[in-house]
Amino acid sequence: MQKRVLGCTGLEVSILGMGGFHFLEISAADARTILNRYLDAGGNYVETAPEYGAGESERKIGQAMASRRDEYVLATKVHLRDRDSAAQLIDQSLRHLRADHVDILFMHHVQKPTELERILSDDGALRAVEAARDAGKTRFIGISNHGHPELVLEALNHYPFDVVMSVFNYYDRFNFPVIEEELLPRLLERNIGIVGMKVIADGLLWRSAEQAFHFAWSLPIHVMVAGINTPALLEQDLAYAESFVPMPDEEMESWFAEAPELGVYICRQCDKCLPCPAGIDIPRVFETEGWYDRQMWDGVVRNPGDFWLRSSLRFWFDNQERARAAYGALVVQAPACADCGECEVRCPYRLPVTDKLRHAHYKLSGGEVLY
Ligand code: SF4
Numbered sequence: 391m392q393k394r395v396l397g398c399t400g401l402e403v404s405i406l407g408m409g410g411f412h413f414l415e416i417s418a419a420d421a422r423t424i425l426n427r428y429l430d431a432g433g434n435y436v437e438t439a440p441e442y443g444a445g446e447s448e449r450k451i452g453q454a455m456a457s458r459r460d461e462y463v464l465a466t467k468v469h470l471r472d473r474d475s476a477a478q479l480i481d482q483s484l485r486h487l488r489a490d491h492v493d494i495l496f497m498h499h500v501q502k503p504t505e506l507e508r509i510l511s512d513d514g515a516l517r518a519v520e521a522a523r524d525a526g527k528t529r530f531i532g533i534s535n536h537g538h539p540e541l542v543l544e545a546l547n548h549y550p551f552d553v554v555m556s557v558f559n560y561y562d563r564f565n566f567p568v569i570e571e572e573l574l575p576r577l578l579e580r581n582i583g584i585v586g587m588k589v590i591a592d593g594l595l596w597r598s599a600e601q602a603f604h605f606a607w608s609l610p611i612h613v614m615v616a617g618i619n620t621p622a623l624l625e626q627d628l629a630y631a632e633s634f635v636p637m638p639d640e641e642m643e644s645w646f647a648e649a650p651e652l653g654v655y656i657c658r659q660c661d662k663c664l665p666c667p668a669g670i671d672i673p674r675v676f677e678t679e680g681w682y683d684r685q686m687w688d689g690v691v692r693n694p695g696d697f698w699l700r701s702s703l704r705f706w707f708d709n710q711e712r713a714r715a716a717y718g719a720l721v722v723q724a725p726a727c728a729d730c731g732e733c734e735v736r737c738p739y740r741l742p743v744t745d746k747l748r749h750a751h752y753k754l755s756g757g758e759v760l761y
Pocket residue numbers: 665666667668669670672726727728729730731732733734743744747
């Protein structure tokens with residue numbers, strides 16, 4: 391399997407990483423089968439977290455893989471925010487993993503300014519992680535977040551993290567364009583290791599998994615972690631890694647136009663609908679809608695499975711407050727639309743812009759359930 395250097399860590403990692411969350415759904419024996427096959431096929435990046443099943447994922451990995459510990463890069467996470475409880479958590483993770491050290495300890499889903507302030511403080515969790523590094527319990531320190539990367543960008547102003555874990559997929563790139571426009575260049579400039587997650591947008595892109603992996607690996611990230619809970623799924627993901635060649639720009643653009651999950655609802659942030667005579671910054675309204683619910687609630691109920699999936703995923707990143715604050719700060723909001731129709735003629739993706747503006751306004755101005 392292709393390998394890439396994980397930024398300043400110098401670690402060589404396979405482009406397909408093994409995510410530990412989905413080991414909660416399977417037996418320890420099945421997890422062992424999947425992990426061994428993954429390593430035998432050339433995979434070498436395994437990540438987990440103590441929060442996944444209160445240590446269950448870590449325990450399954452430890453039981454299955456302790457004897458092969460020198461064959462893979464191992465990462466776990468710290469979700470507690472103060473030094474003493476974080477120190478205990480790290481020792482517990484090592485016991486569960488049956489390892490004397492991990493390669494990376496991530497500060498897990500740092501989403502709020504108060505959490506960042508807490509972990510950076512004199513008795514914050516980062517002090518425990520630094521002590522763990524000094525004691526040889528981890529080699530590198532990382533940070534992970536979900537959705538909007540504002541807090542990670544801020545964290546990088548305060549601390550020299552070695553590795554960052556963030557969302558990268560062809561769906562959420564239109565909800566959080568700042569990830570590719572600002573976070574990714576910053577990470578590359580500082581040679582920080584880049585671990586991707588949510589390659590199929592938590593399941594929404596399941597019909598287009600091959601394109602989703604190939605898009606993600608075409609970005610300058612180092613490893614894409616995937617949740618894998620059956621041997622068949624592992625073989626499929628290994629085949630995607632084997633067949634991977636970077637997507638040319640034209641292929642990527644045509645996929646953004648044709649992808650069924652983007653359809654005629656997801657704003658591609660191309661700005662071609664502008665200028666709006668009423669002064670509405672249409673792409674910005676739809677970007678804040680993306681922060682709010684990942685543009686998942688589009689007014690169409692396709693079938694019960696799709697309805698359930700979208701209902702489960704739309705608030706996964708918990709960015710609603712940020713979205714409503716950003717929308718509330720716009721000088722001209724959606725109700726200023728005079729229905730002139732110019733934007734719909736200009737939109738190359740045939741979005742029903744005026745209806746979508748009404749949906750976005752409803753969500754972002756206090757509405758909870760649309761249908
Ligand atoms: S239809 Fe509304 S949003 Fe579109 S250009 Fe006209 S005024 Fe602006």
